[in-house]
Each structure stands twice: as structure tokens, then as C-alpha cells.
Amino acid sequence: MNPNPDLALLIGYLYGELSPEEHQRAQALLDQHPELAAEVQALRHTRRWLQAADAPPAAVAPPVLLVPRSSRLQRWGWAAAACWLLLLSGWVLLRPAPAAQAAAQPWQPDTAALRAWITAAVQAETAPLPAAADSLRTELAHLAARQRQAQAAQASRLTAELTRLLRQQRTEDLDAINEAFRRFALEQEDARLVDNQRFATVFAKLQQYERENSFAP
Amino acid sequence: MDDLWIERARRGDAAAFNALMQHWHPRIYRYVRRYFARYAAAGEDGPMAAEVAQKTFISAYEGLGRLRRNAGFRSWLYRIAINHCHAEERRRKPDPLPEDAGTFQVQAWGAGPEGDLTHDDLQRWLQEALRRIPAEQREVVLLKEYEHLTFREIAEALQIPESTAKSRLYYGLKALRQVLEGWRLTPEHLYHES
Numbered sequence: 001m002n003p004n005p006d007l008a009l010l011i012g013y014l015y016g017e018l019s020p021e022e023h024q025r026a027q028a029l030l031d032q033h034p035e036l037a038a039e040v041q042a043l044r045h046t047r048r049w050l051q052a053a054d055a056p057p058a059a060v061a062p063p064v065l066l067v068p069r070s071s072r073l074q075r076w077g078w079a080a081a082a083c084w085l086l087l088l089s090g091w092v093l094l095r096p097a098p099a100a101q102a103a104a105q106p107w108q109p110d111t112a113a114l115r116a117w118i119t120a121a122v123q124a125e126t127a128p129l130p131a132a133a134d135s136l137r138t139e140l141a142h143l144a145a146r147q148r149q150a151q152a153a154q155a156s157r158l159t160a161e162l163t164r165l166l167r168q169q170r171t172e173d174l175d176a177i178n179e180a181f182r183r184f185a186l187e188q189e190d191a192r193l194v195d196n197q198r199f200a201t202v203f204a205k206l207q208q209y210e211r212e213n214s215f216a217p
Numbered sequence: 218m219d220d221l222w223i224e225r226a227r228r229g230d231a232a233a234f235n236a237l238m239q240h241w242h243p244r245i246y247r248y249v250r251r252y253f254a255r256y257a258a259a260g261e262d263g264p265m266a267a268e269v270a271q272k273t274f275i276s277a278y279e280g281l282g283r284l285r286r287n288a289g290f291r292s293w294l295y296r297i298a299i300n301h302c303h304a305e306e307r308r309r310k311p312d313p314l315p316e317d318a319g320t321f322q323v324q325a326w327g328a329g330p331e332g333d334l335t336h337d338d339l340q341r342w343l344q345e346a347l348r349r350i351p352a353e354q355r356e357v358v359l360l361k362e363y364e365h366l367t368f369r370e371i372a373e374a375l376q377i378p379e380s381t382a383k384s385r386l387y388y389g390l391k392a393l394r395q396v397l398e399g400w401r402l403t404p405e406h407l408y409h410e411s
Contacts, residue, residue, distance in 0.1 A: 011383040015361065017368060043387075046394045049346075050362045053339035057250040059243035060267060 010036065014043055223287045234281070238274050244364065245298050246270040251359050252302050255348045269305055273298040292366065292373035299356065299374060346396040354389030361386055 006029065012018040013026040030037040219240070225233035250266035276297045284293055347355055360366045360374065371386075372379040397403075 007387050008380050008383045011387050012368075015368075042394055043390050046390045046397070047362065049339075049343060049393070049397060050358070053336070053343035054363065055336070055340050056363075057247050057263075057266070060246055060263075 006036070010040055010043075014040055014047070219290065220287050223281075223284075223290050227281055227284065227287075234278060241294060242270060242274065245273055245294065248295070248359060248364055249273075249298055249302060251363060252299075252356070253305075254344045257344065265305060269298065269301045272301045276301070289373060292370040295360065295364065295366065295370070295374040296376065342397070342400065342402060346393050346400075349396050350389055350392040354385045354392060357382055357385040358389045358393070 009018070009022060009026045009029065012022060013030075018026060030040060219237070222233045222237045222240075226237055246266050249269045250262050253262045253265045253269075256262045256265060273294065277294055280297070284290060347358070350358075356375065357371055360371045361368075366374065368379050368382050371382040375382065377385075
């Protein structure tokens with residue numbers, strides 16, 4: 001469409017979007033042509049209809065927020081996620097195990113003690129069979145309880161550290177937050193793998209002990 | 218402020234994009250709702266507007282990296298919304314208009330030139346009048362009168378020359394006036410009502 005240049009000028013005049021020179025030209029045009037002035041006046045009335053009869057629709061809140069609205073909320077969101085992880089970890093680690101007894105003393109995470117215990121358990125082969133097996137199971141339960149407590153403490157420490165880190169972060173540092181979470185997850189995974197190896201060793205010893213002594217589990 | 222948010226959002230700052238969405242969603246929603254005003258009688262305009270507005274911002278989020286200049290954000294956002302409006306319309310059945318619908322409704326609403334018009338009356342008549350003008354003219358009228366876009370922005374949003382935007386607006390206003398005059402509605406009704 002190639003509109004009449006006067007038409008574009010009139011519309012620009014109607015909406016006040018003309019340069020001073022164009023405005024002057026439009027005004028002169030309207031002065032010279034009353035029919036054009038009447039046309040502009042009619043368009044003004046129509047515009048008035050559009051404004052007077054309109055009822056602006058009520059706005060609605062944005063239905064989807066892709067992320068929390070502010071960095072503050074974002075930090076709280078991450079902190080909530082960390083707490084959730086902590087609770088989940090706690091539930092996994094501290095859930096009741098058969099015959100488990102809580103150990104009062106804090107766990108010392110040195111493998112030397114574990115090795116000594118395993119050595120003692122193996123040496124217990126010379127003891128009466130039921131007593132040796134019971135002792136082995138009891139010790140295993142103690143070990144499990146201590147490890148759960150230690151893991152919960154570790155998770156708590158990591159979560160506190162992560163929360164502190166998150167509170168220091170600004171919105172621009174999302175990568176750092178993600179990296180912190182990745183480290184947190186890796187540490188948890190490492191701890192779980194180490195414990196799995198320990199338990200596997202102890203259980204292997206127990207099974208070997210029971211097999212060699214024909215002890216019915 | 219928009220410039221700052223846009224720049225940060227383009228760099229992947231989701232919080233900045235949220236700020237943009239908080240600022241622009243109400244306007245996009247209102248535009249789309251006006252665009253679909255003819256579905257108001259069926260109560261469908263609100264849900265349609267909410268859905269199209271949501272799609273608009275999802276598309277904007279996905280495409281913000283391709284925005285070439287911050288200053289064009291407003292027309293770019295409206296262009297996305299308009300495209301989604303068109304897609305929604307294509308998805309729906311055509312909206313045929315009976316020849317005598319206008320006369321019938323004007324009589325049904327009970328207001329002649331001598332009658333008293335409430336604001337609701339005026340609104341219904343205006344919506345019906347807008348419905349009767351060509352869609353491409355209606356788009357420009359809505360963008361100019363209610364969204365206050367410049368002609369350049371309208372041209373960018375609709376991807377048409379600026380002169381065409383002005384032309385469509387002129388003929389759209391003229392067509393509206395003819396519809397209203399056909400119903401014997403004059404400016405005096407407005408002055409009487411207000």
C-alpha cells in the first residue's frame with residue numbers, strides 16, 4: 001500500500017508525532033482545506049469513543065515465574081533446597097535399622113580403628129560360635145550407627161557452609177552456587193561410596209565367618 | 218530501567234528476566250485480551266489472554282539472545298504476542314458475522330440516540346464496532362490507542378512499513394466511525410454519558 005502522503009501527515013498530526021516542520025505543513029494544509037480539518041475532527045471523535053468506552057481488562061499476576069523473583073528469594077530458594085537435601089540425607093542415614101543401637105561417643109573417622117575392629121572380629125573366630133556372631137552383629141550395628149551420625153553431622157556442616165555461601169552470593173554468581181551444589185553432591189557421594197566399601201568389607205568378613213563356622217544367619 | 222534488565226536478561230540473568238516479565242506481562246495480557254474481546258461473551262477472552270501472554274514470555278525467554286538492540290524490546294515483545302494471537306486465531310474456527318447482527322444487537326441493547334447510555338452500553342457497542350473492522354486495522358488501532366506504541370514500533374511489531382501502519386490506522390478509525398454512525402451513535406452520546 002502506498003498511502004497518500006497527506007494521509008500520513010494527518011495521522012501524524014492527529015497523534016502529535018510530527019516534527020515542527022511537518023506540524024507546520026499539516027497546519028497549513030488544514031487551514032487551506034476545511035474538509036481535511038473536518039476529517040481530522042471526526043477522527044478525534046472516534047478516538048474519544050475508543051477512550052471513553054474502553055474498560056481496561058483487569059491485569060493478572062504473571063502465571064509462571066521461571067525462577068524466584070529476586071536474588072533474596074533466590075537465596076532462600078536455594079537454602080530451602082539445601083534444607084530439603086539435609087532432611088533427605090538425615091532420613092536416609094538415620095532411619096531405624098534392625099538391632100541398631102545409638103552410640104554415645106562421637107565417631108572418629110579413622111580407618112585404623114575399623115581395621116582393628118575387623119582384625120578383632122576375625123580373631124573372634126576362636127570364640128564360641130553364637131557369642132562371636134552376636135558380638136560381630138552388635139559391633140556392626142554400632143559401626144553403622146556411628147557412621148550415620150557422622151554422615152548426618154557432615155551433611156549438616158556442608159549444608160551450613162553451603163547456606164552461608166549462598167547468602168553471600170549475588171544473583172550474578174549462579175555458576176558459583178551451582179558449583180557449590182555440585183561439590184556438595186560429590187562430597188555426599190564420596191562419603192557414601194567410602195561407607196559402602198567399609199560395610200562391604202565388614203559384611204564380607206561376617207559372611208565369611210558365618211560360612212566357615214556353619215552359623216545359620 | 219528496562220535497558221538494564223534487558224541487558225542482564227540477555228546475559229542469562231533469570232531474575233532480570235523476571236523483573237521484565239513483572240513489568241510487561243500486565244500490558245501484554247491486556248493487549249491480548251482486547252485483541253480477543255469478541256470472545257468475551259463466551260467468557261473465553263481471559264483464559265485465551267492468559268495463555269497467549271504466557272506463551273509470549275516463554276518465547277521471549279527463549280529468543281532474547283537473538284534480540285539485536287535493547288531499544289527494540291517493546292516492539293519485539295508485541296510482535297511475539299501478535300504472532301501468538303494469530304496462531305491462536307488460526308487454531309479456532311472462523312468467526313462469521315451475520316449481516317443483521319449489528320442492527321439486532323443495537324435494538325436489543327435498547328439505546329437509541331435519545332436513550333441513556335451507561336458505560337457498559339458504550340463498551341459493548343465499541344467492542345462490537347471493533348469486531349466489525351478488518352483485523353489488520355483493528356490491530357493497529359489497539360496498538361496505538363491502548364498500548365501507545367509509536368508508529369515506528371507498530372511497524373516493527375507488525376513488520377510492515379511505517380506508512381502502512383499509518384494508513385491502516387486511518388482507515389481503521391474511519392471504519393469505526395462509519396460503524397458507529399450506522400448505529401446512529403454520535404459524539405453527543407459520549408458527552409451525554411460522561
